Each structure stands twice: as structure tokens, then as C-alpha cells.
Amino acid sequence: MRSKSIITTVTILVVFLMSCSTKEVKLQKLIGQPITSQPIQNYLNEIDVEPEISKYDDNYFYIFRSKGIDFSFSTSDTLKAIFLFSESADNHRQFQEQIPYGITFNDTRKVVEEKLGPPDNLGGGGVISFYSNWDKKGILITYKSIDQEDMMNRIHHIALTKKEN
Secondary structure, three states: OOHHHHHHHHHHHHHHHHHHHHHHHHHHHHOOEEOOOOOHHHHHHHHOOOOOOEEEOOOOEEHHHHHOOEEEOOOOOOEEEEEOOOOHHHHHHOOOOOOOOHOOOOOOOHHHHHHHOOOEEEEEEEOOOEEEEEEEEHHHHHOOOOOOOOOEEEEEEEOOOOOOO
8 A cells, every 4th residue: 555655656756847847948949949830839829918029120029027938039030038037027927937957036146056057157247237147058047136246146037048069
């Protein structure tokens, strides 16, 4: 009886972990695809909210403030980046799905760097918010503060981009 309960528990845990990793990988696999691709269309349909569209000379954005996610497309309609927002960041609700690499919006910069390792490059500070970039992982994290030394700095938003080799 006890071994059956352990097997059931392990099975449920494995199914849960597989579904988490599938969801978090799903977003990064969209990068580089055209807006007309079936995976992007499926994801946009899942959101089930009309986007606010913001156009610029070299790109345009599909903005979903109520879902905490924005998509940046090139003028050739290719997805360049996906932005995931913490609560109230740039007037967005917090993104509610799994974030790649086990990152959560409760993580401090210290915890993020424990999860991802040292960033490939750093920027900001002074007048703009501090950010860390992991090019090989395709993730850039912008923090709430401009302080480059603050390891307790919390996440403002995350940009998922094309992974560099």
C-alpha cells in the first residue's frame, strides 16, 4: 500500500515538472519566428486579450499590460524579444506563467546570479535602472534600482532574446 502511494506521488511530481519545463521553454522557442507562425499565433490566442500596438521606425510591440507580457517584432514581422513584467512595472500586471531558468519576480539580484551564474555583461546605473545580461542564455534582467552594488535589488522586468552561441 505504501509503495503504491509513493509511486503515485512520484508520478504526479514528474508530470508537474515536465509541464513546468515545457511552459518555460515554450516562450524562448518563439524568438526568431515570424508573427504568422503557428506557435506564435497559438500563444497569442491563449492570451485572449487584444494587444495595444506601439509602432516605431525599426520595430513594433504587442503590449498586454493585463497579462504582464509584451512582444517586440522587427519590421519584417519576426519576433525579436519577449518582455515579462513584475507587478506595476511600466503599468503592467505581473506575468503569471513560469519564467525560464527557475527565475521568479521575488528573486533578488543575488538569487538570480546564483541561479544563472555570473552575467556576461552589466549596464545601467547612474540615470537608468541597473541590468544584467546573459547572452548565451538569451535573458536580460532589468532591476528596479539604478544601484549597481545592490545585491538585494528586485526584478523590474525580464527580456527573453535569441540565445547567442
